[in-house]
Amino acid sequence: MKSRYxxxxxxxxxxxxxxxxxxxxxxxxxxxxxxYSMEKPLKMILLFGKPxxxxxxxxxxxxxxxxxxxxxxxxxxxxxxDKEFFHKLFKVLTKQNLPHNTEVNFSALxxxxxxxxxxxxxxxxxxxxxxxxxxxxEKIRLxxxxxxxxxxxxxxxxxxxxLIAKEHFQSRIWEIIELKNATQEDQTSYVHKKLLKxxxxxxANSIKxxxxxxxxxxxxxxxxxxxxxxxxxxxxxxxYDEHExxxxxxxxIPDRIIEMAALKLGYINV
Amino acid sequence: MYDIKxxxxxxKKYNKNKKKPxxxxxxxxxxxxxxxxxxxxxKNFHFDSKMDTQNINTIQYPKSNSVVLLDKKLSEILVExxxxxxxxxxxxxxxxxxxIKIPTLPIVDDxxxxxxxxxxxxxxxxxxxxxxxxxxxxxxxxxPRKKIHLNIVESSKVSAYSDVEKRFKQSHxxxxxxxxxxxxxxxxxxxxxxxxxxxxNKINSSLEESWLIYVxxxxxxxxxxxxxxxxxxxxxxxxxxxxxxxxxxxxK
Numbered sequence: 001m002k003s004r005y006x007x008x009x010x011x012x013x014x015x016x017x018x019x020x021x022x023x024x025x026x027x028x029x030x031x032x033x034x035x036y037s038m039e040k041p042l043k044m045i046l047l048f049g050k051p052x053x054x055x056x057x058x059x060x061x062x063x064x065x066x067x068x069x070x071x072x073x074x075x076x077x078x079x080x081x082d083k084e085f086f087h088k089l090f091k092v093l094t095k096q097n098l099p100h101n102t103e104v105n106f107s108a109l110x111x112x113x114x115x116x117x118x119x120x121x122x123x124x125x126x127x128x129x130x131x132x133x134x135x136x137x138e139k140i141r142l143x144x145x146x147x148x149x150x151x152x153x154x155x156x157x158x159x160x161x162x163l164i165a166k167e168h169f170q171s172r173i174w175e176i177i178e179l180k181n182a183t184q185e186d187q188t189s190y191v192h193k194k195l196l197k198x199x200x201x202x203x204a205n206s207i208k209x210x211x212x213x214x215x216x217x218x219x220x221x222x223x224x225x226x227x228x229x230x231x232x233x234x235x236x237x238x239x240y241d242e243h244e245x246x247x248x249x250x251x252x253i254p255d256r257i258i259e260m261a262a263l264k265l266g267y268i269n270v
Numbered sequence: 271m272y273d274i275k276x277x278x279x280x281x282k283k284y285n286k287n288k289k290k291p292x293x294x295x296x297x298x299x300x301x302x303x304x305x306x307x308x309x310x311x312x313k314n315f316h317f318d319s320k321m322d323t324q325n326i327n328t329i330q331y332p333k334s335n336s337v338v339l340l341d342k343k344l345s346e347i348l349v350e351x352x353x354x355x356x357x358x359x360x361x362x363x364x365x366x367x368x369x370i371k372i373p374t375l376p377i378v379d380d381x382x383x384x385x386x387x388x389x390x391x392x393x394x395x396x397x398x399x400x401x402x403x404x405x406x407x408x409x410x411x412x413x414p415r416k417k418i419h420l421n422i423v424e425s426s427k428v429s430a431y432s433d434v435e436k437r438f439k440q441s442h443x444x445x446x447x448x449x450x451x452x453x454x455x456x457x458x459x460x461x462x463x464x465x466x467x468x469x470x471n472k473i474n475s476s477l478e479e480s481w482l483i484y485v486x487x488x489x490x491x492x493x494x495x496x497x498x499x500x501x502x503x504x505x506x507x508x509x510x511x512x513x514x515x516x517x518x519x520x521x522k
Contacts, residue, residue, distance in 0.1 A: 239274050260281045264273075269284040 001030065003241040008203045009234035011134040011194050012227045016056045016076075018064045022193045024186045027054055030179055034062060034152070037175040038070075038123060043144040048155040049179030052224030058179070059125045062152075072123040078131035085136060093122065106139060116148035129249045181221030190210040191230060202250075203234075206269070211253050218258075218267040225265075232261035444474045451483045467485040479508055489520055 021201045026035055037045050056076070073092050081151070086104035091097060093112060098104065099237040116122070126132070143149050157178070182190060191212065193206035219225035236257050241250040248254075262268045431450065437444040451466035467484035470477055481504050488497035500521050505513035 025374065129510060236277070256281060256285075262278050263280050263284060264277055268284065270280050270287065 003238045004200075004203065005238035005241055006232045007198060008195060008200050009231055009238055011198050011200065012230040014224055014227045014231075016060055018057070018060050022190050022197075024182065024193075025184050026180070027058060028176060031061060032195055034251065035066075037177065038066075038150065038152070039146060040175065041066075041147070042244050043147065043150060043173045044141070045152045045162060046155060047152060047176065047177050047179065048157045049208045050157050050181065052222040052226075053181055055179055056127050059127055059152065059154055059201070061123060066123075070123055071120060072125065074125045074127070076127050078126075080131065080133075082136055082139070086130075087128055089124075089143070090126065098257065110142055110146060110248050111147035113143055113148045117146060118148075120148060122149045123152065124149060125152045125154070127154045128156070130155050131226040148249050149248065167220075182216075182223060182226075183221060184212060185227055186215040187216050187219070187221055187223075190226065191215075195253055204231050206250065206252050208252050211255070211258060214255060214258050218262045218265075225267075229261050229267070230260070232264055233257055236260055276345065292511050296394075307522065317519055373462060401515060438469075444470050444477060444480070447473070451487075455483050460487040463487040464491065476508075478508065478512060481508075482512065482516055485516065485520070 025154050025243070034045070034047065043089055047058070049055055059074060063072050075088065083103065084108065086109065088097050090104050090109065093109070093116070105146070111115075126140070130135075138152075140151060144151050188207075188209065191207060192204045193208075195201075215229055217227065233253060237248060248257075260269065263270070352505045388462050431453070434446050435448055437443070438450070447470040448467050451470060454460070454466060455463035463483055464487035466496075467487060470480035471484060474480075481501075485497045485501045485504075488500065498517065501513060501517050501520065504510075505517055
């Protein structure tokens, strides 16, 4: 017989599945801001924040919502070479596959885009854009200058390097939307909503405010870290449920288990 | 989950370490408390030691074995009050040093009672304030103490007796009735003395003093034969020398 915690554990497997999207007050604000910015005649919009703040899922949500209204494309996996990227772009713009043994002529592509101006309004969502080379970003900028293609660039904000300060972003980005780590209330709501979405009411109820305070302290409000710790917590609970039920309190998650999960994930150490 | 036991062990260590600062803090607080206490104690010791050792007396009370350290002047006051003395004396050394003459209180045999004050109560009175033309700067520790006179005053006021009588009716305390008997006898009111001595005997027939007052009052009222008869009975019963002596006196 499967433990009650197995299903709960699986809820927190990290993914950018649009079905897993949880509407929180902070993410709704960011979404509206992004939607509003896209209506403006901007060439590039920068969406940035620390890893795990929900950038990818927000872009997914945006595509999902607007796909029937706008010509919108989501580039999830960054390509490290120009060739591959322009193959993708060619397909999006021309809606045709590139013939074998041929390469995209960048100048021709720019001209093609110029011709599209006023006829089509194409929106490209570039996830993990910090992985694109500066040269490629320059080419993306030139394409955006045609005003036929608008880019939403999603970037990681890192502590040691402020990417916004980079020259090619400074002069061209017209709108910046920053995603921040969740507050404790948002994180609590996130965890509860996720569990309730899978009808795990009792387990959601067993996670108390005090537990969430501890989880928030460990994860600093990061959604990806939150998913990781919740997964580990339920993994430990699952083990106890199956092997040593006396060590588990079904009414509330003991702090001991949360701390054990934090130890396992390296948030704290002995 | 294959590493749960390892994780449990790690958590135990973590939990132990987590509580370390708490224990440390508690230890520090305890230490601070102990040090503060010792410091306070030490401070008190210095304060005491700064006092003039000449001004410290040890009084050994005859009835108890406890030894009490008192300021010399305070001890004098207490000794004085024990003796129920109205003697006056100089108040403060410091004042004496400045050659300031302090008016001494006259010895008062009969201090008038406050109206509502019951007889036999201890009356506290303060010494009148001393007027000094030149105000010498007196340190706090050298401030003159107020002298307290403890006087036991007997009141002859009728209201005071009636208060005791009222109280006796409620308490049936033989001390009150005996007091009334003695007081009335001294005042020459033998009828009342006889009555209160009888009341005392009714409550406690073993009190010799009340028997003697009763017999003496009877004799004073002219019932000498009856007095001798009663006293003879009592003397035989109690074999009291005082009773026998009084009997001889009455028979003379």
